[in-house]
Amino acid sequence: MMRPLVVISIAAFVLAMLALFLVKHEVRGLERELALLELDRQRHVEAIRVLRSEWSYLTRPSRLATLAARHLPLEPVQAAQIRWLPQRPAGLPALMTPIGGEGGS
Numbered sequence: 142m143m144r145p146l147v148v149i150s151i152a153a154f155v156l157a158m159l160a161l162f163l164v165k166h167e168v169r170g171l172e173r174e175l176a177l178l179e180l181d182r183q184r185h186v187e188a189i190r191v192l193r194s195e196w197s198y199l200t201r202p203s204r205l206a207t208l209a210a211r212h213l214p215l216e217p218v219q220a221a222q223i224r225w226l227p228q229r230p231a232g233l234p235a236l237m238t239p240i241g242g243e244g245g246s
Contacts, residue, residue: 198204209215
């Protein structure tokens, strides 16, 4: 009567140890994967910090003004270039029409 109980106990112990070993192995693999992901995240954070710094440097107003003066043929606006909306050329549609058509109520 004692032998079957001992055999079952030893088999249960061996199965429990095997399950524990498999879980331990899986946890170690997940820990390695987590460490790699954390390292990758830190690299991305650093890259974002560098890109923000470069963006701030490249979009300085003084630098943009110098580049615009060098590369864009801009001149001050002359008064003759300004046209008021009621003086629009013939053939252009009106920007807005009253609700319900041209005549109104």
